[in-house]
Amino acid sequence: MTEHSLSPVPDENWRTLTTQTTELLTERLFDFQVMPRRRNITGIRLAPLPFYPDHVLCDIRTEFPGEPVEWMCGLYGRDGFRKLDGNSAVIHDLNSEVSPDLSDTDVQHAYLKFFCFFVHGDEGPFEIITSADDLKGDVDVAVNPPALDTETSLWTANVLYGTTFFEAQFKIEGDGHIRMESDTPIRQGVSRNPPLIFDGAVRRLRNED
Incomplete structure (x- = not known):
């Protein structure tokens, strides 16, 4: 499969x-x-x-x-x-x-990607992008891995929401709540690779022929 x-x-x-x-x-x-x-x-x-x-x-x-x-x-x-x-x-x-185990930085990183992918707005998930390979086509944007500022406890990450690529800062609470503290749009008209349609819990490949 x-x-x-x-x-x-x-x-x-x-x-x-x-x-x-x-x-x-x-x-x-x-x-x-x-x-x-x-x-x-x-x-x-x-x-x-x-x-x-x-x-x-x-x-x-x-x-x-x-x-x-x-x-x-x-x-x-x-x-x-x-x-x-x-x-x-x-x-x-x-x-x-069950109280999620978020005691480790690597686990927080994994949880941030999980939470943002499976919580949707009107245009789909707030997908954390960690590589240019996650984007379709030759997109001229710098993709940086999520990083934690230990002084502010804020995570900075690149996000794709709909067709908007932006940088955002997140605060992860001990109980698993996540707040987006800021967001800065970087590029419009960006697609994920492969392009998907999200419909609640269901997703399917987007036909772009």
């Missing part, structure tokens, strides 16, 4: 399930009423999350004849499956129950 990259998770961290394990988990997902049975689940991959040791990020690939391939992400744990549908309440509700 060939999939596109997702910025919150390094490609090497994904584990693609075998056909047999996918079939077993598929039945559990249908039991949780994650999606209608009319869509065929054709692949599932999982990735560990250092800030949620008792949950994994679950990326589900579905197909239906005559319709585009779709993917959907959620958090899977002993408490069931939570769709990551762009609403911050999904993450905040989990944080109120």
Whole structure:
């Protein structure tokens, strides 16, 4: 199963399930009423999350004849499956129950990318961009990795929201809340690579032919 990259998770961290394990988990997902049975689940991959040791990020690939391939992400744990549908309440509700482990700078970095990708505005996610490879085409912008100012406890990162590339500063609270303290637009008309359409928890490739 060939999939596109997702910025919150390094490609090497994904584990693609075998056909047999996918079939077993598929039945559990249908039991949780994650999606209608009319869509065929054709692949599932999982990735560990250092800030949620008792949950994994679950990326589900579905197909239906005559319709585009779709993917959907959620958090899977002993408490069931939570769709990551762009609403911050999904993450905040989990944080109120399990208290994320944000004690380490590397974990904060991972959490910032996760939170911003799975919390959406009207134009999609606030995706943290860490490499020019994440952008489509020859875009003349400097991409800097997220950096923490230890004196102010602010993270500075490049963000793509819709087609706007900008620099923002974030404050990560101990309970998992994140505030965007400032944002400075840098370039308009920028697209992610590959271009995606986000519809709640579902995403699909954007056809640009």
